[in-house]
Amino acid sequence: MPRRQAEAPAIDVRDLTVRFDDVCALDSVSLSVDPGEFVTVVGPSGCGKTTLLRSVGGLQSPTAGEVRVGGDDPESAQDAGDLGFVFQSHTLFPWKTALENVTFLRTLAGREPERDRARERLVAAGLGDVVDASPRELSGGMCQRVAIVRAMHLGASTLLMDEPFGELDELTRYDMAASVLDSWRDSDRTVLFVTHSVPEAVLLGDRVIVMADSPGRIVDSVSVSLARPRAEATMDSTAFTEQVAGIRQILRRHRTTLADR
Amino acid sequence: MNPVRPPEWGYSVAALVGAVVLWAGFVSLFDVPAYLLPHPLEVGRRLLGNPGLYADAALATTVKVIVGGATGTLAGFLLGVAVGEVPPLWRAVSPYLIAARVLPVVAIAPLLLIYFGTGFATGVGFVALMVLFPMAVSTAAGFRQTPQAALDLAASVDAPRHRVLLAIRLPYAAPDVIGGLRQSATLAVVGAVLAEWFVADSGLGYLILVAAENVRPDVLLAALSVVFLVGFSLYGAVGLLGARFRRAGG
Ligand SMILES: Nc1ncnc2c1ncn2[C@@H]1O[C@H](COP(=O)(O)OP(=O)(O)O)[C@@H](O)[C@H]1O
Ligand SMILES: [Mg+2]
Numbered sequence: 001m002p003r004r005q006a007e008a009p010a011i012d013v014r015d016l017t018v019r020f021d022d023v024c025a026l027d028s029v030s031l032s033v034d035p036g037e038f039v040t041v042v043g044p045s046g047c048g049k050t051t052l053l054r055s056v057g058g059l060q061s062p063t064a065g066e067v068r069v070g071g072d073d074p075e076s077a078q079d080a081g082d083l084g085f086v087f088q089s090h091t092l093f094p095w096k097t098a099l100e101n102v103t104f105l106r107t108l109a110g111r112e113p114e115r116d117r118a119r120e121r122l123v124a125a126g127l128g129d130v131v132d133a134s135p136r137e138l139s140g141g142m143c144q145r146v147a148i149v150r151a152m153h154l155g156a157s158t159l160l161m162d163e164p165f166g167e168l169d170e171l172t173r174y175d176m177a178a179s180v181l182d183s184w185r186d187s188d189r190t191v192l193f194v195t196h197s198v199p200e201a202v203l204l205g206d207r208v209i210v211m212a213d214s215p216g217r218i219v220d221s222v223s224v225s226l227a228r229p230r231a232e233a234t235m236d237s238t239a240f241t242e243q244v245a246g247i248r249q250i251l252r253r254h255r256t257t258l259a260d261r
Numbered sequence: 262m263n264p265v266r267p268p269e270w271g272y273s274v275a276a277l278v279g280a281v282v283l284w285a286g287f288v289s290l291f292d293v294p295a296y297l298l299p300h301p302l303e304v305g306r307r308l309l310g311n312p313g314l315y316a317d318a319a320l321a322t323t324v325k326v327i328v329g330g331a332t333g334t335l336a337g338f339l340l341g342v343a344v345g346e347v348p349p350l351w352r353a354v355s356p357y358l359i360a361a362r363v364l365p366v367v368a369i370a371p372l373l374l375i376y377f378g379t380g381f382a383t384g385v386g387f388v389a390l391m392v393l394f395p396m397a398v399s400t401a402a403g404f405r406q407t408p409q410a411a412l413d414l415a416a417s418v419d420a421p422r423h424r425v426l427l428a429i430r431l432p433y434a435a436p437d438v439i440g441g442l443r444q445s446a447t448l449a450v451v452g453a454v455l456a457e458w459f460v461a462d463s464g465l466g467y468l469i470l471v472a473a474e475n476v477r478p479d480v481l482l483a484a485l486s487v488v489f490l491v492g493f494s495l496y497g498a499v500g501l502l503g504a505r506f507r508r509a510g511g
Contacts, residue, residue: 059413078419085417091410095432108428109418154418 008071010035010158010190011056016065018051018216025051027215028065035157038184038191040205042198042247044255048216049194050162056192057083057160069158077158081109084151084189086161090143092135092150098122099131102150109154121149125179141172145179152183159184161193165200174232177203181230198251202243203230210247212254219254222247299479307483314468319487321464322453325381326495329388330449334442337393341400341441345434346426351401358401361394366452370459384456384464391452392445399444403437404430439503446499450492465491 011033018026025048033039041049054060055067058074069077077083092101099122103113122131125145135143144164151159161180165173177200184191195201201208202224210220226239234240281301287293288300295303308315344350344358370387377383407430415425431438457466465484472481 054413057417059416075419078417081418083417085414087410087413089410091408091414093411093429093432104428105414105418108415108420108424110421 008035009033009068010037010070011192012066012068012071013052013056014066014068016052016055016067017063018048018055018060019063024215026055027217029216029218031209031218031221033190033192035190036188038193038204038206039209040201040207041192041194041209041211042196042201042251043211043216044213044251045196046216047211047213049196049211051216052211053160053162053192053194056158057085081106081111081154082156082158084154084156084159086144086147086151086159086164088163088166090135090140090147092143092146094135097132097134098127098138098146101135101146102153105150105154111155114153118149118153121153122146125149125183141168141176144168144176148176148180148183152187157189159189159191159193161191163194163196165195173197173200174203174235178231180204181228185229198244198247199235199240202226202240202247203235208247210250210254212251212256214256220250222250296476296478299482303479304482304486307479308486315465315483315487318463318465318468318484319491322450322457322466322488323491325384325388325453325456325464326449326491329385329452330392330445330495332385333389333392333449334396334445336389337396337441337445338400338438340393341397341402341438342404342426344397345401345404346430351405355398355401358394358398362398364394366390367455370456374459379460379462381462383460384453387456388449388452391448395444395448396441399437399441400434403434403441406437407433435506439499439506442499443496443503446495447492450488450495454488 009032011031013029013031016026016029017024029048029052031039031052041052043049051060055062056069056074058067058069058078067074070082072080074083092098093104096104099115099118102118102122103115106113119131122128125148127142127145127149130138130142130146135146138146144167148161148164151161164180165176168176180191180193181204193201193204195204198208205224208222208224209218210222211217212219222243224243226234226237226243284298285301288298344354366387369390370383373383373386373390377386411429411433412425415429453464454466454469457464458470461467461470465488468484469481469488472478472484
């Protein structure tokens with residue numbers, strides 16, 4: 001795992017503005033994430049969460065402002081294989097097995113595939129039975145699990161996850177959340193995790209970034225004061241319920257109603 | 262993205278046999294004179310009576326189909342990759358590519374005669390022209406439909422362009438490329454037969470022409486059934502290739 005200087009933030013976004021024609025997707029957004037921090041982002045759909053993540057990952061160039069990943073520009077981070085993306089749809093290649101999908105990203109990045117290690121990771125993620133299965137044979141949840149293992153296997157120190165559980169049912173979601181927490185705890189990875197589910201954001205994050213739309217902007221940053229390790233049972237505690245309620249209030253306060261437009 | 266399925270032999274063979282039986286029944290029942298429509302047995306007798314004639318003709322046609330088809334599909338594939346890979350190029354030439362697909366290539370035939378004379382090259386060139394544009398359009402369409410998320414994934418690790426092209430875009434394009442090949446297989450046979458009409462030197466097309474001039478529908482139908490056999494075999498071979506690729510690659 002590449003160790004960077006302790007003082008440089010893992011992700012540093014300064015006055016980032018992204019405009020698409022007449023839409024201001026992000027309006028002067030600033031955000032700093034410490035190495036090893038798990039930061040979640042919530043907000044209504046269309047508030048620029050995906051745009052923020054894509055900008056951090058160097059897939060979207062800013063209209064104005066600056067993005068740094070590990071003290072460097074996102075392109076250098078891409079080049080160094082230091083960015084692990086997990087998209088909302090799993091983006092597994094249907095002509096490759098689960099294992100091949102996991103190793104293929106490393107090959108694309110010009111690295112050794114490390115098949116044995118990849119197999120171990122799949123087994124550890126509870127996917128031992130489907131190592132050689134085609135994505136076509138797997139459920140959506142399993143595919144997304146493979147995609148997460150793939151991002152881990154890349155060895156990136158920064159993981160960017162865009163509503164990775166968005167297409168999964170409620171029960172599977174929390175299973176997946178638990179397994180993401182497990183693999184994050186054992187590493188020193190930084191995670192920026194987008195979701196539109198407030199409970200999910202609170203369950204996972206050290207910090208919840210709250211966004212609002214029209215224009216897309218960050219309206220608050222809430223530290224989550226729940227002890228780790230967290231599990232599904234965490235969601236039954238009053239502390240959890242209160243944090244969720246607090247964030248929902250913030251969201252409500254900034255909601256643009258149809259009447260405002 | 263039609264799934265490539267092996268032909269359902271049983272049904273198609275039954276249909277063929279049925280058609281021949283209907284044909285035989287029709288001829289016998291209405292006592293159709295042989296100079297209009299010969300009995301299928303008569304056609305069979307023609308084929309077996311002089312197998313060398315038909316085999317030579319089939320060989321001449323097949324060589325044109327293979328050489329012209331390979332050249333044309335390869336050129337069409339490369340053109341399609343270039344056009345599918347470079348969006349400005351697609352915007353610039355796709356309307357013409359699509360228009361060229363419906364252009365009757367026969368209209369260009371006289372030009373080929375001027376360039377290449379009445380020889381083998383004209384036949385091959387004509388076959389190549391027949392398959393070039395459909396192949397280019399299918400390939401380009403295939404290369405343009407790589408899911409954006411797959412390209413994003415590759416971009417997120419700064420994957421080199423050639424690797425993206427070969428390892429991601431090509432497999433996603435494969436069903437369309439194979440579709441283009443299947444289309445080309447039949448078009449190439451049609452092209453070869455047409456070319457043999459206006460070059461008129463050898464092959465099944467030439468045999469059909471001569472048979473028609475001499476009012477020999479039995480020879481004509483015998484030659485036509487060989488054309489059918491050549492086209493069907495080629496189409497089947499491409500189909501098997503597609504099925505094999507699908508199993509190996511996806
Ligand atoms: N490529 C694009 N072209 C034009 N508009 C876009 C593009 N991507 C996003 N947008 C617009 O930017 C805004 C923010 O989008 P997005 O970042 O996807 O929001 P979220 O992920 O929070 O739902 C939306 O209004 C969306 O329509
Ligand atoms: Mg989004």
